[in-house]
Amino acid sequence: MDLHTEKLKDGHSLNPTFVNLGFDEAGENLKSSRRSSLGEKKDSSFSIKRSQPVTYSWENIEIYLEKQQGNCFKRQPPIQKRILDNVTGCVRPGEFLAIMGASGAGKTTLLNCLTFRNTGKLKISGERFLNGAKVNTDTLARISGYVQQDDLFIPTLTVKEHLEFQALLRMEKHLNYDERMIRVGEVIHELGLKKCENTVIGNPERGIKGISGGERKRLAFASEVLTNPSLMFCDEPTSGLDSYMAQNIVQVLKNIASTGKTVVCTIHQPSSEVFALFDRILLMAEGRTAFLGPASDALSFFSSQGLPCPPNYNPADYYIHTLATVPGQEMESRKKSKEICDSYESSQAGQQILEIVKANRSLNSTESQEFELAEVKAKKSPYKASWFAQFRAVLWRSVISVLREPVVLRVKAFQTIFISAIIALIYQGQTLEFDNVRNIQGALFIFLTNMTFQNVFGVVNAITGELPIFLREHFNGMYRTDIYFICKSIADLPLFILFPFIFVLIPYFAIGLNPAADRFFIACGITILVANVASSFGFMISCLAGTTDVALALAPPLIIPLLLFGGFFLSNEDVPVYFDWMRYISWFMYGNEALSINQWVGVSFNDTSCPNDVCTGEQILASFDFNPDYFYRDIGGLFALILGLRILAFLALLGKTYRKN
Structure with missing residues (x-):
């Protein structure tokens, strides 16, 4: 089986151009057809660099977290908590893979491992391959997009300005300014952001009104698809959205995959309509793979385990409930999850995944199969802009x-x-x-x-x-x-x-x-x-x-x-010798002395309270232990502190x- 020339299930061959993602200009309704809008624009003045089909596989991924034991008086050897246990899988061009599981199943940890992000002090073993070649952080960053769960934007920018900023810094150097702006306009239209392109993004927490939650999520997708990535990752893309908008967002990912791109996302309890959009699902339980394969095959697999999904029941809810650890029944729940995971590993679906992963790992480095890693290695700088x-x-x-x-x-x-x-x-x-x-x-x-x-x-x-x-x-x-x-x-x-x-x-x-x-x-x-x-x-x-x-x-x-060492509350000459050094890092001391010198030098006035009935600025400065000769030293001290x-x-x-x- 040739992983790179395989036809999509709907009969379309892999399309290097970007698809019309399903929103009309008002950003309201999704279209079910999968047709490429940019492919029809043959008169376009430029073309985005073709995204190469990518097969991403991972093999024997194990992740541990070391937890310190004891206290400051008695140290004990740290214990290791296993988070992922021998997870193997693969996703191919044109496929939309959804990683699902109950809370604590390890789906987010797996996504972080696959994207080389947020791994912290975790100990990771196993291999990850792009088209047969071992992948590293720089390589993956150049060919992939990552839509994180939290949408982080500068709230005072408009939608169009945000995308223009992204285009200036993330698109390839060979594109000029006009070509980048054309691409921005196309992405705005395709993701249904036209009506809000001149609206500030906003931040409700700071009292800045802006675009809606669904538009923010689509803007996050737009930021990633600007560069036409071969591989896209999404972490909980439907979080905080209503069921209608959640379906729209997942349809966007489905349409992206239909162009031949590889799409992976984690998702928490999707609706039945959303679940029907997934090409393949990866179910996780207790850090292990419970099922990986076409979404339609999961029903038969669970039925073979004596766990048939009831009629008129959301399959996603059923799988998650079946694999979840029930409070008060931890032992029984873990035993059931272990049996399901063991059955999957020995099943035909599990063996097929192992064969696909092995085939991807052993690909020959021919011109048609090898991913363009040489170009990445030749570029020492990870930045696309000068x-x-x-x-x-x-x-x-x-x-x-x-x-x-x-x-x-x-x-x-x-x-x-x-x-x-x-x-x-x-x-x-x-x-x-x-x-x-x-x-x-x-x-x-x-x-x-x-x-x-x-x-x-x-x-x-x-x-x-x-x-x-x-x-x-x-x-x-x-x-x-x-x-x-x-x-x-x-x-x-x-x-x-x-x-x-x-x-x-x-x-x-x-x-x-x-x-x-x-x-x-x-x-x-x-x-x-x-x-x-x-x-x-x-x-x-x-x-x-x-x-x-x-x-x-x-x-x-x-x-x-x-x-305290600014010379107002405590005289400079009364500062303890072991604290004297602190005066020289205090901008209060430099500023107070400089302002006092500026105020009093050259000033004199008659007052019976003064010695000899005459007060001079120098006498006043001396009473505060300020030296007029230190004015330029004080100015220099302030510049040095800055x-x-x-x-x-x-x-x-x-x-x-x-x-x-």
Whole structure:
């Protein structure tokens, strides 16, 4: 049997072009016919690279999870928990394989193993083959698409903009911009996204209204089929959808498979209509294969085991209930599942799968059979776009995501104006008297504390929210870590200049600070530097923690010690010698000293409370242990902290990608 020239069951030969996925322009009704819309467009100015038919097989897959025993006082050898036990299978071009099973059966673990994703510290043994050649992560990523269960999008982008971004970074280099945009338009039409192409994707949790759940799922498919992959994986594609939309989504996968592509998905309790769309099913129980074959053959197999499916009963529900572990009857359930799995292994269906897997493994490396691995190996870079192409696309998206956050921008503007106005009202009219020096110093220090906490927590919320999207797109080979880091920093920079400037502008003259124009702009510059140090610190905490809750828990304990050594609550000369080093990593100390020098140098006034009835700026600075000669050192210290914290943040982000690999 030739695995690559086999006809499809409906009589169509393998079609390299993309199929009309069944939605009309309004995205409402599915068409049952399987005809290729792009195949009819013979006048198209370009063609997507033909997707080569792929047979994917896996043999003797075993997965263990090591669980530590004992405690910190008494260590015991770890025990191994078997998750998958000798799982073998195969899926061929034009086939739609659904992996089913009760919770804990191992279906998601198997899909993660097949896609080389989310395997963590699992110990995996066994082999995986693409057209007879052993497969690795880079090879699979280049020829496959993976639709994950969670739909992660930048909510402020429109549907069309999201697909344009994907096209710029994921399509082959030989295609020019116009050809990529033509492909985007075709995919939008074929997946029924035309009516919402200019609607923002949205995020209900953030109060951004957007497209519906079904449209989000179709958009996830559209992101993957842009590159015309030979092999598609889907993890629970119907999660959170009603039965009608679930059927529509599965029909999309069915139609994709009908073009000669290989489609694998996990699914949880499909309806009878959805179940009828599967070409082949893989039933799992207790980490073993209970059945793998045509969906129609499962009925006869279970009947042969004395487990006939009752009439008018959803076969999918029956199989899952039969293979599930019933609470209170664990021993009986496991025994029944073991008998079914053993029977399958010795059955004709099980032996046939072994023969197909063996045939795929022993294929000769001829020109017609060998998958195009040489091209993949020759390309050292896993990215399809150049560095500058990645930079342009990611910067464009980063700027859009900042500008289209009206709620966030309005909240930041309100926060800045409100707090600065409160400070102006509280500290207004501070005349140059010795008794007012402490008040003026307090106002300056509030500039620093507000810029710190406002920007640290703002950055933490923004970065931790985007990290999952970054990690997914990075491991899909879309763009480099340094590209994301640089573009994100550039896009956010104007906000960290504008809002600190407004924050100083409103209360500065109302308080009665040094009225010289150059002193005002220097004070604004120092505050802007402090705001950028705080944002760099927030970036670092976000990349180290990974989640919002952990980052928010870490930030205050790390900021408070630096705040105490800022020279306001504790004099610099009174800092214990063993803590003296902390002053030099405190932006509060650098900012407070620089603002104080900018405020008081060259100032003098008559006051009977001062020595000799005259107060000078130098005397005031000396009383706070500030040295006017350290002004440029303080400015340099702030720049050094910005650079140092950014480097640490980048290394932390890079570390997450290395750990993932």
